[in-house]
Amino acid sequence: MIDTAILLAAGAGTRLRSAAESKPLCPVAGKPLIDHAIERMAAAGIARVIVVTGYRAEAIEAHLSARDWPITVEIARSADWRQPNGVSALAAAPLLDGEASLLAMCDHLVAPALYARMAKAGAGDGLKLGIDRRLGHPWIDPEDVTCVATADDRIVAIGKGIEPHDCYDTGVFAVGGAFFDALMELEAPSITEAVRVLTGEGRAGIVDCSDLDWIDVDDPRALAAAEAWLARGD
Template identity: 50%
Template sequence: MHALIVAAGFGSRLRAVSPSKPLTPVNGVPLIERVIRAAHDGGASAFTVVTGHEGDAVEAFLATAAARLALPIACVRTADWNLPNGHSVLTGAGAIGARRHLLMMADHLVDPALIATVAGAPAAGLVLGVDRRLDNPLVDLDDVTRVRTDPADPTRIVAIGKHLPDYDAFDTGVFAVDARFHDALRASIADGGAGSISAGVEALAATGQARVIDTGDHWWLDVDDPRALDQAEAALALADRYVVAA
């Protein structure tokens, strides 16, 4: 399966640590490399990375990583990385096409088993890996994207957003999507939406085609600020499957 990884944003909350969020080292290995290697271990066989801010540096690193890891990694540059992240998804979709693929974030560290769970989910326009552990201590409640599912059909997304007052799951940042999601995202933008991934999910959810799969106890962490970076390094110091990048 192909993996599309969004790595275009500014990363303002990690700016004091690193000028490029995707290149921020986590115990010596850049975030973007950890994401790619986890995706590969979770079943992805090819990668498209959407770059933007610090694009030259990110693309240069990925060119060397592709050779070192012997993995097919292509980069596409989004026209305006200041736009919401859905625009980056559509930039990548233009390169990947209509086929079903993984959609991941360059700042989400994830157990490969979680990725494999999402990749193996029943096909839908969109399947989002969700964490139903509402007491997960690694989740930043002020920043996490919340998900509400249908009590009558717990696999169906009803609503998604960072400020949902009523929710029953967290968005882990790992999706399996196809052209139906791309089309819903384009339609949302055409209707005046800002173009976030969540807006595209909501547009698809309105048709009943946005689904979830419970990722159980699999580890994941959104590395969005120095505190989360410290948490990631502490967790990985106990059991790190990836060696320091050469």
């Protein structure tokens, strides 16, 4: 059972800039996105979260230090938040001591049960990705979502706009040392490219989370959908 998570909060979030200068601090139903993520991880049984900061790091870190959290919160700074997101993931690796962890995105509002399912599934011999088979879901931005093609319990292809695809990437992974090894081999480390490396080795598995809600709060339309979701009390 995984009890540590990496929460990526390093990007600039330009598509949500009209709502907040810092996307992790963007309020959704009166609470910053990063608070939703950390509290929902705690509700899922995660004991420790490593938050990776970058853009406007000082503001995010000040916010984190000002609160008493229900889980242990640690900080790692991205070497360069302008680089692909794998660089930010690598910033957390030295704090893991080789243990498997969840890897999640700060701008994804996720049902706690999804985090819990991924923590229980573990990373296997490489990684596992939470996937959603509800193609065409109204919360999904077809121009931005990462698509996934699967066979049995494995990923066979991943990327934005790939065809054919049979599910979406929820943005929640269980990752082990092989994932970070793959990132370190890449000239421009991105999470998707590392998944492709492990896919080629047959070590990228899936966990079906189609029954659990999540939303990528990446632009004003998604922000409105997230507000409506939370207003229903989910």
